[in-house]
Amino acid sequence: MISITHNTKDFFENKTGRLFLYGAGNAGYWISDYMNRLSMAFDGFFDRDIKFDGLSYNGHFVWKPEKIKEYQEESLRVVVTPKCYQSILYDLLELDGKYRLNVLCLVPVYPRITTGRQEYDINVLLGYFRRKLLKAGTMPTILSNNCNAGRMYNWLDMPLLSPTINTGISPGDFMKICRSPRRYLSAELTKPGYAKALYDAAGRNGAITYQLEDITVYFPHEEDASVIPGKWNLLKSNIQWDNLVFVLTDRVMPLSNDMIREFSGLKEKHLLVMDREKVCFYTNDGKENMLVSTGSAIFFAKDAIENYFDFLGWLNEGT
Secondary structure, eight states, X not given: OEEEEOOHHHHHHTOOSEEEEEOOSHHHHHHHHHHHHTXXXXXXXXXXXXXXXXXXXXXXXXXOGGGGGGGTTSEEEEEEOSSOHHHHHHHHHHHHHHHXXXXXXXXXXXXXXXXXXXXXXXXXXXHHHHHHHSOTTOOOEEEESSTHHHHHHHHTTOOOOOSOSSOBOOHHHHHHHHHOHHXXXXXXXXXXEEEEOSSOTTSSSEEEEEEETTEEEEETTOSOGGGHHHHHHHHHTTOXXXXXXXXXXXXXXXXXXXXXXXHXXXXXXXXXXXXXXXXXXXXXXXXXXXXXXXXXTTTTOOSOGGGTOOHHHHHHTTO
């Protein structure tokens, strides 16, 4: 029997049986890397594309899937790592037909925070490990001018500690928040309206808006204006004022050079995410606070963010 779960915590902490990773590719590498760092043992990889059994990958043996027949009397746990998880599940069903297996598969498919649509996201699975390696006391409030904050919380397997979840804020308005976070985040949302979206995030021409003093906040993923203040205030109550992190992207609209320079000089931890084009600038501290994500590496990430940026190391730095 082949069973499927999407509950990462339950799979690793409560389920039993030999543990294998299916797929000795990029996703499998990062899962095994985190497991090695956490001293979490597993029995090796299955991979249908290898030519020879017993190859080594990241310190573990790699076997052809037929190897699974040796464990037909045992309960197995298998993490299905690649994007092509459907075809791998089909392969496992065929093997089950031959050998009558007892396999529980962890498949990294989760609801997208912006839409709720189920989709493959290896970063959500990796969040289980990142959370364990996040330094004590590092529970940041991530403030962003688009949906990046919500996705980053998913990548950390953390509760939402920021009101800027699934929102859009122009770069100029977001810089006002960066300069005076307590002023703006202590204010109440007022004057609900409807305006052309900063970007067509939900396939609509417009978005519900609210004013935060002289700042306009867009809610492109909400359809009912009446529920927005309650959600905003609930998330606002979770703000960690002594651990603010600012994330600014040009995905909403282009950034000026002056804006980039000012943002780079913030004393709080900050990250500049460039989706539109590469730019050159200097930070005042010389640290890695810029991510050039051409191809929307963060916003539509299907690969581990570690391929582009040491996200966990950045958050742990200085704590």
